[in-house]
Amino acid sequence: MTRDDGFSPDERAAVYRCIAERRDVRRNFRPDPVPDDVLARVLGAGHAAPSVGFLQPWNFIVIHSAATKEALHAAFTRANAEAAAMFEAERATLYRSLKLEGIREAPILLCVTCERDRAGPVVLGRTHQQEMDIYSTVCAVQNIWLAARAENLGVGWVSILSLADLHAILGIPAHIVPVALLCIGYIDHFEATPDLERAGWRQRLALADLVFEERFGATGGALVDG
Numbered sequence: 001m002t003r004d005d006g007f008s009p010d011e012r013a014a015v016y017r018c019i020a021e022r023r024d025v026r027r028n029f030r031p032d033p034v035p036d037d038v039l040a041r042v043l044g045a046g047h048a049a050p051s052v053g054f055l056q057p058w059n060f061i062v063i064h065s066a067a068t069k070e071a072l073h074a075a076f077t078r079a080n081a082e083a084a085a086m087f088e089a090e091r092a093t094l095y096r097s098l099k100l101e102g103i104r105e106a107p108i109l110l111c112v113t114c115e116r117d118r119a120g121p122v123v124l125g126r127t128h129q130q131e132m133d134i135y136s137t138v139c140a141v142q143n144i145w146l147a148a149r150a151e152n153l154g155v156g157w158v159s160i161l162s163l164a165d166l167h168a169i170l171g172i173p174a175h176i177v178p179v180a181l182l183c184i185g186y187i188d189h190f191e192a193t194p195d196l197e198r199a200g201w202r203q204r205l206a207l208a209d210l211v212f213e214e215r216f217g218a219t220g221g222a223l224v225d226g
């Protein structure tokens with residue numbers, strides 16, 4: 001089979017396996033460094049993401065230093081205390097038992113940002129939906145997450161930090177939006193199910209309940225099972 005013939009069954013299986021076995025990882029990072037060539041491939045996957053008007057609005061801030069990690073962890077701790085207080089009593093107790101970041105343990109942190117005005121105010125495809133540049137950056141994050149899984153690297157997205165703290169700690173200019181802070185590193189074992197599912201926080205929904213035909217709310221019927 002040549003490249004032009006499309007994906008072989010094995011290649012296709014590998015892609016679906018990568019999607020199914022990607023996890024949000026926030027514990028048990030090994031301290032082993034991530035080789036530069038591996039990180040470069042993962043960043044290349046991010047940069048290969050689709051983007052509105054081919055804007056490529058992202059930057060990637062690679063963080064190794066313990067001092068920066070400590071500052072980010074302190075920011076997480078502040079935000080996480082505020083977050084816990086937002087849930088009802090029983091839920092708050094469960095929330096406080098969850099491990100929701102691996103900022104200090106991960107050998108690398110990666111902040112993915114979005115420069116919204118990279119190509120001026122009028123962008124092909126963003127004219128009627130202003131958020132498309134942010135969504136494009138999220139596409140880069142997902143590419144990174146999947147490529148990292150294929151490299152056997154765990155990735156955890158930490159969003160329990162204020163944007164103001166991210167701007168201040170990472171020196172991000174005011175006009176650039178921090179979109180994702182990712183904890184990245186090797187782990188020994190990828191779980192088969194999400195941490196939050198195993199902790200009893202929330203279960204996976206049935207796909208069949210989420211697929212509609214023609215109009216929102218009209219159940220999809222035979223298209224997908226369970």
Ligand SMILES: Cc1cc2c(cc1C)N(C[C@H](O)[C@H](O)[C@H](O)COP(=O)(O)O)c1[nH]c(=O)[nH]c(=O)c1N2
Nearest residue numbers: 022023024026099100101157158159160194195196
């Ligand atoms: C935009 C966004 C933001 C966050 C997350 C995800 C996404 C997409 N997730 C991870 C989230 O909990 C996880 O993806 C789901 O629980 C499903 O698990 P798997 O990713 O399939 O392992 C996440 N997890 C966590 O422990 N702390 C966090 O701050 C966040 N923030």
